[in-house]
Amino acid sequence: MRIRAARPEDVPVLQEIERAAGEVFREVGMPEIAADEPFSDEEFAPFLAAGLAWVATDGGDRPVAYLLAERVDGDLHVEQVSVHPGSARQGLGRALIDRAARRAAAEGLPALTLTTFAEVPWNAPYYARCGFTVLDGPQIGPQLRAVREREAAHGLDRWPRVCMRRAVRPQDGAQ
Template identity: 60%
Template sequence: MRIRRAALDELPALQDIERAAGGPFRELGMADIADDEPPALDLLDAYRRAGRAWVAVGEEDRPRAYLIAEPVDGALHIEQISVHPGAAHRGVGRALLAYAADRAREEGLTGLTLTTFAEVPWNAPYYLRIGFHVLEEAELTPGLRTIRAAEAGHGLDRWPRVCMRRALDGP
């Protein structure tokens, strides 16, 4: 897989990836997450125009995964990372995170942050394995508190959620 910036005409494909990636949540009793609509095209385009929407593409140069992010309180916050189930378990998500970390370093940011489900195997337990740690309530920055409040307003707190951070080491 190769990682590059998302193109405008690929944004509908990112929505398709999101829908497909939501399917496994149904097996965990999280049908509302599985059925949740992906980010709107105008939101995806805002990330793209800001240079913060990246795709992992295969030999056919078709997106198989994507990541959108924005700076929040000195870190690059991963707003969404989704891998199509057909590309899962191949290190694609890890490669996207490494790419995002490189971009964050270039901007002088100090880490990666994200919010995720605490008990979903491919969420918090996965991120713990690749170097993230759970932030305690007292460690949350103002921006992360705002993000968590918005998530709660969307009903995501029906399932346990956590904020996580991974420091960026060196250049």
């Protein structure tokens, strides 16, 4: 596995990964999430331009997982991480999260944040195993609160969601 910066020509493959990864939500009674369309080319563009999009690739340099991040409340926020089901359970999500943590450390940012479904096994419980902890109301900054408001407007609050944070650790700064 290799992790590299995502490129514009990767976007169609990233959209395929998102669609495939979304299908597992049908199995837990969340077909609306499975049916949700991935980001458009235009929505991917700011992440690519900022250098805050990474892919894990197979031996042929074809992406099989990706992560998008943005700066939110002085932290690096994981906007999306998706792994193609055919490449799941190989540590790709964790490797991408660790890559984002190295970027945060290089920028002097104190933490990674994300929002996720609280009760979906490969969401909040998985991120807890990756070192994230759930934030409560006063710990959630204004920009992260705005992220949650956008998610609620998109209908994601039909299922319990949480904000999570992982402090950047000394080992995150190692290359």
